Amino acid sequence: MMMAGKFQIGDVVEVAGQKAAIFYPGQSRWYALRVAPQREDQVEAWLGVRGVYGFHPVLARKARRNGVVREYHRRYLPGYVFARFEGNPIEHAVMACPWVLGALCRSNGEWGILERKRLAAIHSMRKIDQQQREAKAAARARRFADARLRRGDSVLFRSGPLAGFKAEVVELTADGGSAVKFEIFGREALIHSSGDNLLPLRKLD
Structure with a gap:
C-alpha cells in the first residue's frame, strides 16, 4: 500500500479496471x-x-x-x-x-x-x-433504368429469323421479357421475346 504524500497534483494514476490515461x-x-x-x-x-x-x-x-x-x-x-x-x-x-x-x-x-x-x-x-x-x-x-424497355418503345429484333424487324413493346412480362407486336406479310403479329433480343430505338437521355 502506498503512503500518502507519494503523489503530486497533476499525476495521472491508473484506476483498477480502467485504461491508463494517455x-x-x-x-x-x-x-x-x-x-x-x-x-x-x-x-x-x-x-x-x-x-x-x-x-x-x-x-x-x-x-x-x-x-x-x-x-x-x-x-x-x-x-x-x-x-x-x-x-x-x-x-x-x-x-x-x-x-x-x-x-x-x-x-x-x-x-x-x-x-x-x-x-x-x-x-x-x-x-x-x-x-x-x-x-x-x-x-x-x-x-x-433508362436502358430498360418500356411499354410503347420501338425496338428491333437483334437475332433469329426476325432479326432487323421493327416492333413495338405492348407489355412487360414477369419473366423479364416483353410482348411485342410487329407487321409481317401485311399482318400484325404479337409474340413474346426476351429482353436481351430487343434493341431499343428511342434516344436515351
Whole structure:
C-alpha cells in the first residue's frame, strides 16, 4: 500500500479496471502518429477506448475475385494515424501501444502539433470518396433504368429469323421479357421475346 504524500497534483494514476490515461486534459491538439504497417485500424481502436479520436484516410473499393465481391481499402498515407488528444499526450503512455512507432516531430525532437486547416482536407477524403462512389452508383442506376424497355418503345429484333424487324413493346412480362407486336406479310403479329433480343430505338437521355 502506498503512503500518502507519494503523489503530486497533476499525476495521472491508473484506476483498477480502467485504461491508463494517455494524455493530460487540456486544449485539443492533433498529432501524426507513425504506426506499424497495416496496423492503422488497430491503433485507431486502441486510441478510441482511451478517449482519443484517430483516423487514417482510405479509398474504399470493391473487387470481384473468383465470383466473390469483396471490399478493400487503399490507404492515402500508409503508416500514419492522425490523433486528436484532448490535451497534452503522455508520450511514453502512447508508445505503450505495440503498434505505435512514434510521431512526427519538430526539429528539437518534440512531437509536432498539426494545423487544423491542413487536417481538414485530409479528414474529408473519406467523405468525398464516399460521395463520389454514391454519385457513380446513382448514375449507373439511372443508366440502367433508362436502358430498360418500356411499354410503347420501338425496338428491333437483334437475332433469329426476325432479326432487323421493327416492333413495338405492348407489355412487360414477369419473366423479364416483353410482348411485342410487329407487321409481317401485311399482318400484325404479337409474340413474346426476351429482353436481351430487343434493341431499343428511342434516344436515351
